[in-house]
Amino acid sequence: MKNSTRVNHPPSAPLPxxxxxxxxxxxxxxxxxxxxxEETLRALRGERAGYFYTRSSNPTTRQLELTLARLQGREDCVVCASGVGVVAQTLLSLTKQGDHVLGFIESYGPSRQLLRRTLGKFGVTHTLLSIEDVEGIEQLLAQRATRLVLFESPTNPVNKIADIAAISRSAHAHGALAVLDNTFAGLHQHGAFDVDIYLHSLTKFASGHGDVMGGAAIANEPLIRGLRPDFTLLGGVLDPHAAYLIQRGLKTYFVRYRAQSASAQRVAEYLAEHPAVERTRYPGLPGSPEHALARAQMSDFGAIVTFDLRGGAEAGRRFAEALRLFAMTASLxxxxxxxxxPQMLGGRDFSAEQQRLAAIGSGTVRLSIGLEDTDDLLEDIQQALAAAAGA
Ligand SMILES: Cc1ncc(COP(=O)(O)O)c(C=O)c1O
Structure with a gap:
C-alpha cells in the first residue's frame, strides 16, 4: 500500500x-x-441501530440529545445549529399554509420576525398578544383555530412571567400545541407543566461559556419523531464538536445556573433600591408583580436582570459604556x-400600544450576570450608575 493510500485508510485502534x-x-x-x-439499507429503514450520515444523526449529537431530554423530563430531543435555528425548524416543521400561530409581543425579537417574515411567506398567519393577557389568549384560541402557541417564560428581554399552566391548558382545550422557549429558565425548570415542546438556545446556559452555538427541541417521542425528518431536510445540523462542547458545558450547568441566579438576585435587589432606577424586573425580587407566579413555577430565577433608568436612553448609553466588567454585546x-x-434592545417594529406592552422603555437596560465575584459586579454597577448620572 502506498503512503497516499495509507493516510486515507489509517489503521483503527479500537477499545477493547x-x-x-x-x-x-x-x-x-x-x-x-x-x-x-443489506445492513446499510436495514439501518436506513430504521430496522437496526447504527449511523449513516451526520446530518441525520451522530453518536456525539445523540448523546447530547439524550442528556437534554432527561434534564427537561421528556422522552426525546433533536438538536440543531442554533437557538433561532430550532425555533425556525420547529415552526416550519409543525405548520402548513393556512395555519394560524399565537405568539407574544414580549418575546425574543427574531422569534417574532420568524412568524411575520418567514412563516408569513408561506401563508401561515399569526397573532401577537401580551403574555399577561391570559383571558385574551383563551378567547383568541376559542375563536380561531390555532396550530400552536409559541411562548417564553421569563420573556426576553424584560423578564415577564407566563402562566404556563393556564396557557398550556387553553392551548390544549382548543387543539393547539404548547411550545415553550425555555431558554431563560433553563433545562431543569418547568418540566412538570403540560408543555408539548420545549425549545432551548444551547448557546446560553447549557454550554455556558459563550464559545459555541446550538439549539434543541425536547418533547415526548412521537413529536420528536415528527420533527426529526424536517430537521434533517432543513439541514441546520449541529456539528459533533459543538455537541461535545455543549455536553462538556452541561457538567457545570447546575453549579453555574445557581451561582449566577444568586448573584443576579443581589444585583436586582441593589438596583431596586437605587434612586436612579425607576423599575427593576427580576423574577426573584420580592414584591415585584411577577414574583408570586415566578415563585410558584421556578426554583431558580435566572441570570438576567432588566431595569429602567430614570435618565432614559442617554443614561443607558453612559451606564453601559462606563461598565468595566460587563461586555456590551448580545447573548446571555x-x-x-x-x-x-436601550439602543441595542429590540422592539422597534412595534405599534405604540405594543411598545407599551413590550415594556422596553427608552432607559431599559438588560444585564446577564456571569460568574465574577458579586461584590466586584456591584462595585462596577455602582460606579457606572454614578457615571450615567454625570457624577
Ligand atoms: C429566548 C431565546 N430564544 C432563542 C434565542 C436564539 O438563540 P441563538 O442565539 O442560539 O440562535 C435567544 C437568543 O438570545 C433567546 O434569548
Whole structure:
C-alpha cells in the first residue's frame, strides 16, 4: 500500500469491549459505514441501530440529545445549529399554509420576525398578544383555530412571567400545541407543566461559556419523531464538536445556573433600591408583580436582570459604556457578565400600544450576570450608575 493510500485508510485502534473512555469521544465524522448493502439499507429503514450520515444523526449529537431530554423530563430531543435555528425548524416543521400561530409581543425579537417574515411567506398567519393577557389568549384560541402557541417564560428581554399552566391548558382545550422557549429558565425548570415542546438556545446556559452555538427541541417521542425528518431536510445540523462542547458545558450547568441566579438576585435587589432606577424586573425580587407566579413555577430565577433608568436612553448609553466588567454585546447565560443598553434592545417594529406592552422603555437596560465575584459586579454597577448620572 502506498503512503497516499495509507493516510486515507489509517489503521483503527479500537477499545477493547471492557475498556471505556470516561469522556465520550467526539465522532468528528460525516459518514459511517456498514459491511454490506443489506445492513446499510436495514439501518436506513430504521430496522437496526447504527449511523449513516451526520446530518441525520451522530453518536456525539445523540448523546447530547439524550442528556437534554432527561434534564427537561421528556422522552426525546433533536438538536440543531442554533437557538433561532430550532425555533425556525420547529415552526416550519409543525405548520402548513393556512395555519394560524399565537405568539407574544414580549418575546425574543427574531422569534417574532420568524412568524411575520418567514412563516408569513408561506401563508401561515399569526397573532401577537401580551403574555399577561391570559383571558385574551383563551378567547383568541376559542375563536380561531390555532396550530400552536409559541411562548417564553421569563420573556426576553424584560423578564415577564407566563402562566404556563393556564396557557398550556387553553392551548390544549382548543387543539393547539404548547411550545415553550425555555431558554431563560433553563433545562431543569418547568418540566412538570403540560408543555408539548420545549425549545432551548444551547448557546446560553447549557454550554455556558459563550464559545459555541446550538439549539434543541425536547418533547415526548412521537413529536420528536415528527420533527426529526424536517430537521434533517432543513439541514441546520449541529456539528459533533459543538455537541461535545455543549455536553462538556452541561457538567457545570447546575453549579453555574445557581451561582449566577444568586448573584443576579443581589444585583436586582441593589438596583431596586437605587434612586436612579425607576423599575427593576427580576423574577426573584420580592414584591415585584411577577414574583408570586415566578415563585410558584421556578426554583431558580435566572441570570438576567432588566431595569429602567430614570435618565432614559442617554443614561443607558453612559451606564453601559462606563461598565468595566460587563461586555456590551448580545447573548446571555455565559460565565462573563454582559450588558445590552436601550439602543441595542429590540422592539422597534412595534405599534405604540405594543411598545407599551413590550415594556422596553427608552432607559431599559438588560444585564446577564456571569460568574465574577458579586461584590466586584456591584462595585462596577455602582460606579457606572454614578457615571450615567454625570457624577
Ligand atoms: C429566548 C431565546 N430564544 C432563542 C434565542 C436564539 O438563540 P441563538 O442565539 O442560539 O440562535 C435567544 C437568543 O438570545 C433567546 O434569548
Amino acid at each position: 469491549a471492557d475498556n471505556h473512555a470516561v469522556v465520550a469521544p467526539i465522532y468528528q465524522t460525516v459518514k459511517f459505514e456498514f459491511e454490506t448493502v 447565560g455565559a460565565t462573563e457578565s454582559l450588558v445590552m443598553p
